[in-house]
Amino acid sequence: MKYQDDNFYIEKVLNGDSSAYAALVAKHKNLVFSIALKILNNREDAEEVAQDAFVKAYQSLKSFENKSKFSTWLYRIVYNAAVSHTRKRILETIPMDNYVIYNYSEESVRPGIEEVDENEQQALLLKATKNLSDEDNLLITLFYHGNNSIEDISSITGLSASNVKVRLHRIRKKLYNDMNAMMAQRLN
Numbered sequence: 001m002k003y004q005d006d007n008f009y010i011e012k013v014l015n016g017d018s019s020a021y022a023a024l025v026a027k028h029k030n031l032v033f034s035i036a037l038k039i040l041n042n043r044e045d046a047e048e049v050a051q052d053a054f055v056k057a058y059q060s061l062k063s064f065e066n067k068s069k070f071s072t073w074l075y076r077i078v079y080n081a082a083v084s085h086t087r088k089r090i091l092e093t094i095p096m097d098n099y100v101i102y103n104y105s106e107e108s109v110r111p112g113i114e115e116v117d118e119n120e121q122q123a124l125l126l127k128a129t130k131n132l133s134d135e136d137n138l139l140i141t142l143f144y145h146g147n148n149s150i151e152d153i154s155s156i157t158g159l160s161a162s163n164v165k166v167r168l169h170r171i172r173k174k175l176y177n178d179m180n181a182m183m184a185q186r187l188n
Contacts, residue, residue: 003023003026003027004023006024006027006069006070006071007066007070009021009023009024010024010061010064010070013058013061014061014062021058021061024070024074025054028071028074029050029054031071031075031141031145031146032050032053032054032074032075032078033046033047033050034141034145034146035075035078035079035082035138035141035142036049036050036053036078036081036082038134038137038138038141039079039082039083039086039134039135039138040082040085040086041134045085046082048085049078049081049082049085050078052081053074053077053078053081054074056077056081057073057074057077060077068152068155069152071146071148071152072148072152072155072156075142075146075148075152075156076155076156079138079156079157121179124179124182124183125175125179127178127182128174128175128178128179128182129175131174131178132171132174132175135157136167136171136174138157139153139157139164139167139168139171140168140171142156142157143168150164150165150168
């Protein structure tokens with residue numbers, strides 16, 4: 001389904017057509033759920049947090065000031081709700097950088113990766129992504145799947161824009177490194 005700009009639906013909701021909010025939910029539900037799931041690692045909790053975030057966004061829609069995109073504002077609500085839910089649920093802490101990043105250039109890794117077809121590359125990427133921390137996985141999801149800008153991700157996560165850039169760079173290097181290692185294992 002082709003959706004209108006978010007502001008079209010927001011205006012309708014603010015003018016009394018509460019049914020227009022359903023289009024905003026339908027438009028953003030997949031990424032909202034993905035954000036919650038990446039943080040919570042539990043489908044039921046993610047569904048609950050996603051639903052609560054949509055309700056909170058609806059109730060707070062009058063306070064939305066259009067200083068950022070609606071999606072950025074909504075994803076920030078989801079992110080905060082999921083993090084709060086995690087804090088309530090888990091006392092365990094996970095180090096943010098629990099791996100070593102080696103300084104491989106993209107050019108040195110690419111020849112090995114390009115030796116396999118696109119389907120194998122996708123499978124390797126999916127497998128390598130599963131080795132990322134939840135927060136790193138969230139950053140990749142927001143950037144590549146959500147098509148959010150660095151500034152939007154910064155607003156959503158509370159990280160500085162430069163920190164987001166550095167983290168994305170390190171994540172990509174880790175993914176290249178992991179994919180290359182998986183390929184080397186196949187050859188041995």
